[in-house]
Amino acid sequence: MGVQTQFNKFHDAIKLSKQDDVYKKAREKDDSITQDIKNAFKDANHPVIEDFIQGSFATDTAILKKNGDFDIDRAIVISYDDAPANPIPPKKIICDNVLEKRGFKNSKIKKPCVTADYTSESLHIDFPLYRKIDDSYELSIGKRNSDEANRRWESADPKGLKDWIKDKTSYWGSSVNKLNQFNRIVRYLKRWRDEKFSEEVGKKIYSIGITVMAKHCFSPSFDDDGRAEDLIAIKDTVSLMLSNGYFNDQGNDQYKVSVYLPVTPWRDIFDGSSTNTSTQFRNKLSNMKTKLDKAIAEDDEVKKCTILNEIFGDDFQIPEEKNTTTENNRRAIFSSSGAVGTSQGA
Amino acid sequence: MNYQEIVNYLKEKGYAISFNSFKGIECIEVKVDFKYCSIEFIHFCSEELICLPQFLLKNPKKYGTLSHVLSYDEFDLASICIGDQDAVSVNFEKPNFAFKESLDRHISLIKKCLLDKDWNTKELLREFYSNWLSICGDTKQDLICASNADFGKMKVFKPVSSRAYGFESQHIGITANASKLAEFSYIERQKKNRINAGLGFVIPLDNLIPAPTTSNNIKNWYIDTISNVVLPSNILHAKEKVFWLIFNADTPSGKTWFGLHCIYKGKGKKTIPIKASLLDNWKIIPIRVKIFNKDRLMPRSGANISLDKKSVLVVGCGSVGGEIVHKLGAAGIGSMELCDPDIYSLDNIYRHVLQDIFLGCNKALALSVQLDSKYPWIKTKYRKSKLLELRKKDFLEQFDLIVIAIGSPTHERIFHDYIIKNKVNTPVINTWLEGYGIGGHATLDIPSSKGCLRCAYVDMEKGVRGLSSNLNFLEDNQSIVVNHAGCGQLYLPYSAISSAQTALIATNLAISFLMKSIKESSKISWKGDYSEITTLGFQVSHRYTVFDKSLQVIPLYNESCDLCYGR
Numbered sequence: 001m002g003v004q005t006q007f008n009k010f011h012d013a014i015k016l017s018k019q020d021d022v023y024k025k026a027r028e029k030d031d032s033i034t035q036d037i038k039n040a041f042k043d044a045n046h047p048v049i050e051d052f053i054q055g056s057f058a059t060d061t062a063i064l065k066k067n068g069d070f071d072i073d074r075a076i077v078i079s080y081d082d083a084p085a086n087p088i089p090p091k092k093i094i095c096d097n098v099l100e101k102r103g104f105k106n107s108k109i110k111k112p113c114v115t116a117d118y119t120s121e122s123l124h125i126d127f128p129l130y131r132k133i134d135d136s137y138e139l140s141i142g143k144r145n146s147d148e149a150n151r152r153w154e155s156a157d158p159k160g161l162k163d164w165i166k167d168k169t170s171y172w173g174s175s176v177n178k179l180n181q182f183n184r185i186v187r188y189l190k191r192w193r194d195e196k197f198s199e200e201v202g203k204k205i206y207s208i209g210i211t212v213m214a215k216h217c218f219s220p221s222f223d224d225d226g227r228a229e230d231l232i233a234i235k236d237t238v239s240l241m242l243s244n245g246y247f248n249d250q251g252n253d254q255y256k257v258s259v260y261l262p263v264t265p266w267r268d269i270f271d272g273s274s275t276n277t278s279t280q281f282r283n284k285l286s287n288m289k290t291k292l293d294k295a296i297a298e299d300d301e302v303k304k305c306t307i308l309n310e311i312f313g314d315d316f317q318i319p320e321e322k323n324t325t326t327e328n329n330r331r332a333i334f335s336s337s338g339a340v341g342t343s344q345g346a
Numbered sequence: 347m348n349y350q351e352i353v354n355y356l357k358e359k360g361y362a363i364s365f366n367s368f369k370g371i372e373c374i375e376v377k378v379d380f381k382y383c384s385i386e387f388i389h390f391c392s393e394e395l396i397c398l399p400q401f402l403l404k405n406p407k408k409y410g411t412l413s414h415v416l417s418y419d420e421f422d423l424a425s426i427c428i429g430d431q432d433a434v435s436v437n438f439e440k441p442n443f444a445f446k447e448s449l450d451r452h453i454s455l456i457k458k459c460l461l462d463k464d465w466n467t468k469e470l471l472r473e474f475y476s477n478w479l480s481i482c483g484d485t486k487q488d489l490i491c492a493s494n495a496d497f498g499k500m501k502v503f504k505p506v507s508s509r510a511y512g513f514e515s516q517h518i519g520i521t522a523n524a525s526k527l528a529e530f531s532y533i534e535r536q537k538k539n540r541i542n543a544g545l546g547f548v549i550p551l552d553n554l555i556p557a558p559t560t561s562n563n564i565k566n567w568y569i570d571t572i573s574n575v576v577l578p579s580n581i582l583h584a585k586e587k588v589f590w591l592i593f594n595a596d597t598p599s600g601k602t603w604f605g606l607h608c609i610y611k612g613k614g615k616k617t618i619p620i621k622a623s624l625l626d627n628w629k630i631i632p633i634r635v636k637i638f639n640k641d642r643l644m645p646r647s648g649a650n651i652s653l654d655k656k657s658v659l660v661v662g663c664g665s666v667g668g669e670i671v672h673k674l675g676a677a678g679i680g681s682m683e684l685c686d687p688d689i690y691s692l693d694n695i696y697r698h699v700l701q702d703i704f705l706g707c708n709k710a711l712a713l714s715v716q717l718d719s720k721y722p723w724i725k726t727k728y729r730k731s732k733l734l735e736l737r738k739k740d741f742l743e744q745f746d747l748i749v750i751a752i753g754s755p756t757h758e759r760i761f762h763d764y765i766i767k768n769k770v771n772t773p774v775i776n777t778w779l780e781g782y783g784i785g786g787h788a789t790l791d792i793p794s795s796k797g798c799l800r801c802a803y804v805d806m807e808k809g810v811r812g813l814s815s816n817l818n819f820l821e822d823n824q825s826i827v828v829n830h831a832g833c834g835q836l837y838l839p840y841s842a843i844s845s846a847q848t849a850l851i852a853t854n855l856a857i858s859f860l861m862k863s864i865k866e867s868s869k870i871s872w873k874g875d876y877s878e879i880t881t882l883g884f885q886v887s888h889r890y891t892v893f894d895k896s897l898q899v900i901p902l903y904n905e906s907c908d909l910c911y912g913r
Contacts, residue, residue, distance in 0.1 A: 173885075173887055173889070174891075175885055222806075222888045224892050225806055225816065226887065227806050228807060331908065335805060340822040341825065342815070342822060343784075343819075344754075344755050345753035345779055345781065346662055346666040
C-alpha cells in the first residue's frame with residue numbers, strides 16, 4: 001500500500017481538528033468561559049469587542065498530545081479606549097473573577113496569557129488578551145506581579161500570523177494540497193517533539209517556532225500524478241530547517257536557536273531559550289534527518305516504517321509483513337464531497 | 347547573382363563551361379563528354395537563386411526517349427527532373443556550391459538514362475502518369491471514373507454547366523460494374539443535373555508503352571497500344587462519334603489510370619479505330635483520369651482502408667465531438683453513429699466545425715449530413731439521445747469503440763458505472779478540455795485491460811474515488827465558467843484551437859486503438875499555456891506544474907483505483 005498510506009494513518013491518529021468531537025466538547029466549555037469573561041469585562045467597563053480562536057486550531061496544525069491533552073487559544077479583545085494603561089488588571093479579572101470562580105485550581109497569569117487546565121477533559125485553554133486600536137492589536141504582556149518595567153501592551157498581529165501560516169499563494173500548482181501537506185508536516189514535527197524530548201525541554205520547543213521554521217522551509221513533494229510524498233517532503237523540510245541559519249554555532253557543539261516571528265512584533269520566538277534546549281533541538285532534528293534519509297533509501301516497506309516508528313512513536317504504525325497472496329479486492333472509498341466544481345468541458 | 351564567379355568556380359572544378367546566348371537570352375552552357383557522345387546543358391541566367399539551378403538538355407531528340415526528361419520541341423530543349431525541388435534546401439548564400447551540386451545531379455541522371463537502358467525504360471513506365479499529364483491540355487476534359495479495373499462499358503456525363511470547381515465541374519464516367527462498389531450511392535448523387543457526354547470503355551493494358559513525350563505523337567502511341575489489346579466484341583462493335591477510352595495498367599509505382607477522348611469529325615458514327623489507316627477524321631485528345639475507387643483513393647488521400655469496417659459511436663457533437671467525427675471520417679472509419687440532443691446555435695459558430703447553414707439543426711444530424719457529403723465511403727446515423735439514455739448493453743456492444751465528448755464528469759462516471767456493472771465489452775474513450783487553453787485530455791478504457799475511467803478520477807490526495815479528474819490542469823472548485831446572461835447561459839471559455847487540439851489527441855487514441863497499436867487502457871493530455879489562467883487568478887493543479895508528457899500516450903492504470911487494483 002505504500003509508506004504514504006502509513007503516513008495518512010499516522011496523521012489521522014494525531015490530528016485534531018475543529019470537526020473532532022473532542023474539540024466540539026471543548027468548544028462548549030470554552031464558549032461558556034468566554035461568555036463569563038465577556039460578562040465580567042462588561043461589569044469592569046472594558047467590554048469584549050471581539051474574540052477569536054488563534055494558535056494551532058486556527059492554522060489547522062493542532063495535534064492530540066500523547067497523553068490526550070490539547071490546547072485551545074482563545075483571544076479576548078477589548079477596545080483601546082476602554083483598556084487600562086496597566087495590562088495586568090484585566091488579566092486578573094479573567095483569572096480571579098472567572099476561572100477561579102468556575103473552580104479552576106491552577107489558573108495562572110502567564111506573561112502572554114491567562115491559562116487554565118480542565119484536567120477532567122484533558123483540555124488546556126490559554127486566553128491571550130489584546131486591546132485593539134483601529135485594525136491593530138496589542139497584547140497584554142506581564143505576570144500577576146510584574147512591575148512597570150515588565151508589563152506592557154505590546155504590538156502584535158495574531159491574525160496576520162494566522163494568515164501567513166495559512167498562506168498558499170507561493171505554492172505553484174494544487175496549492176490546497178500543498179498547504180494540506182504543510183499542515184501534516186507541522187503535525188508530524190510536533191509529534192516528533194513530544195516523542196523525543198523530555199516534557200521539560202519539549203515545552204520549550206515552541207509549536208509556533210516549529211511552525212514558522214517549517215513554513216519557511218517547507219518543500220512540498222508529490223509524484224507526477226499528484227500523490228503526496230510526505231516522507232520526501234518532511235525530509236527536505238527538515239534539511240532546510242537545519243541549514244537555514246536558525247541554529248547558531250556557539251562552539252563546543254553548542255547551539256543557539258533563533259526564529260523570528262514573521263509579523264509584528266518580529267521578536268525571536270526562542271528568545272531566552274537555553275543553549276541546552278537549542279542544542280538538543282538542533283541535534284535531535286539532525287538525527288531525525290539522518291533517519292529520514294535512511295527510511296527513504298530503504299526499499300522494504302516494513303523496514304521503512306520501522307524507522308519512521310522510531311522517529312514518530314507508536315502512532316506511526318508498522319504494517320504487517322506482506323501477505324504472500326495478492327490482495328485482489330479493495331473496498332471502494334467514496335468522496336466525502338457532495339460535489340466539486342470542475343474545469344471540464346467539450 | 348554573380349555568374350562570373352559561378353562560372354569561374356565551375357571551371358576550377360573542371361567543367362567545360364562558358365557564357366552564351368540562346369535566342370537572345372543570356373545563358374551559361376556546359377559540355378560534358380561521355381564515352382561515345384557529347385552532351386550540352388544550358389542554364390538561363392536569373393536574378394535570384396530560389397531553387398536548385400535548372401539545366402536544360404540541348405538537342406534532346408538525339409538521345410531517344412529519356413526518363414525524367416521533358417522535351418520542348420519548338421526550342422529543341424528539354425527540362426530534366428532531378429527530384430522534388432521542395433525536398434531540398436538550397437544554399438542560396440553560396441550559389442557556387444548550389445550550381446555544382448545541381449550540375450552534378452543533372453549529369454548523373456542523364457548518364458544513368460543513357461548508359462542503363464533497362465533502368466531508363468523502367469523509369470519511363472514508373473513516371474508514366476506524370477509524363478501523360480504533361481501532354482494533356484486544359485482540365486476541361488478531365489474525367490472522374492467510377493469503375494474497377496476490368497473491361498467495361500461506361501456512361502460518361504458532362505460537368506454541370508457553370509460549375510468552375512468541385513465534383514460537378516468535371517466529367518464523370520460510371521461503368522456498370524461500379525454499381526457493385528460501395529461508393530456507388532455517392533457517385534450516383536453526382537449524376538444529378540448532368541447530361542450525357544458519350545460512351546466510354548475501361549480498357550486494362552497488360553503491356554504499357556511509355557507515354558509519348560509530346561501530344562503530336564499521341565496517335566502513334568494509341569495505335570501501338572491498342573493493337574496489342576484483345577478488345578471484347580462489345581467494344582469492337584460499338585459505333586459512336588465520341589468515345590472515352592479509359593486505360594489502366596500496372597507500373598512500378600502502382601496501377602495508373604489515364605484516358606483518351608476520341609472525337610470523329612466525319613459523317614455518321616464509327617467503331618473505335620484500331621488501325622492507323624482508320625485514324626483519319628479522328629481527333630485523339632489525351633485526358634487526365636481520376637479514379638474514384640476506394641482502394642486507391644483512401645490511401646492516396648490519407649485514410650486507412652483497414653478502418654473501413656470499423657464502427658464507432660460518438661456521443662457529444664459539440665466543438666470537440668464535431669472535430670473528432672471529422673478526424674475519424676478522415677482516417678477512414680467506415681461507419682459512425684452520432685448522438686447529441688443539442689441544437690447548433692450562433693453561440694457555437696466560431697469553435698464548431700459546422701457551417702451557418704446548419705443553424706437551428708440538431709448537431710448530430712448536421713454532422714451526419716456533413717460527413718456523408720465529404721467522405722464517400724462513410725455510413726452515418728444520428729440520434730438525439732443523451733449519454734445516459736444509451737445505457738443499453740446490446741446497443742453499445744455493436745460498436746468497436748465508443749467516444750464520449752460531452753464534458754460532463756457526473757454523467758460520464760454514471761455511464762462508466764453502467765459499463766462496469768453490465769460488463770459491456772466495448773472500449774470507451776472519454777475526452778474533455780479545460781478552459782482558457784490550459785489543456786485537454788482523453789482516456790481510453792479497454793475492458794479487458796487494467797485501467798479504467800475511474801483511474802482518471804482517483805482523488806490523488808486522499809486515494810479515494812474523486813469527483814473530478816486527476817488529469818485536470820486546473821484546480822477544483824474555481825469558478826471557471828463565464829456567466830454572460832444569467833442561469834442557463836454559463837459557458838466554459840475556450841477557443842477552437844483548444845477543441846481541435848483535444849479532438850486530435852482523442853482521435854489519435856481512437857485510431858491507434860482501432861489499428862491495434864494501442865492494446866492497453868491509456869491516457870493522453872495536451873498542455874497549453876498558463877498565462878491567461880494566472881492573469882485571471884485561477885490556480886493550476888500540481889499535475890500541470892510537473893507534466894512533461896504532452897501528446898504522449900501513457901498507461902491509464904492508477905494503483906489507487908479500487909476497481910482496477912488487483913485485476
